[in-house]
Amino acid sequence: MEIELKNTTGMQFVSKTPSGHDVIIDASPEVGGTNSGPRALELFLLGIGGCTGIDVAMILKKMKVDYKDLRVKLETERKENHPRAFTKIHIKYYFKGNNLPIEKLERAVKLSQEKYCSASATVKGVAEVTYEIIVEEE
Known part of the structure; x- marks a missing residue:
């Protein structure tokens, strides 16, 4: 299995899983994220x-x-x-x-x-x- 994540803005990363689903991961505002996705x-x-x-x-x-x-x-x-x-x-x-x-x-x-x-x-x-x-x- 191979997964790639791309840093889009701040602490946010986006990825498309091997099964074809989009996922957003982000950090909390306390550490520079915008809370746009789960940790x-x-x-x-x-x-x-x-x-x-x-x-x-x-x-x-x-x-x-x-x-x-x-x-x-x-x-x-x-x-x-x-x-x-x-x-x-x-x-x-x-x-x-x-x-x-x-x-x-x-x-x-x-x-x-x-x-x-x-x-x-x-x-x-x-x-x-x-x-x-x-x-x-x-």
């Missing part, structure tokens, strides 16, 4: 959440598990000094539905985290990645 680390976390969320949804579809809603929330901790790398990433999977088979939910999440999610695998060893499953009955 790089926000996109980084979105990548992890999206990667594992898609994995889980695909696995549950194959398992024929019918849920009403799936949300993925990431909570992080970072180093105090530069580079302010993530030290902990905790992923919460929220499932909503009736009589959801917890063993299948656990299996889908475990497969994503231990086998399929390239984004999570990229940070393991640098940051502690943990997860939990929360089931909300309708």
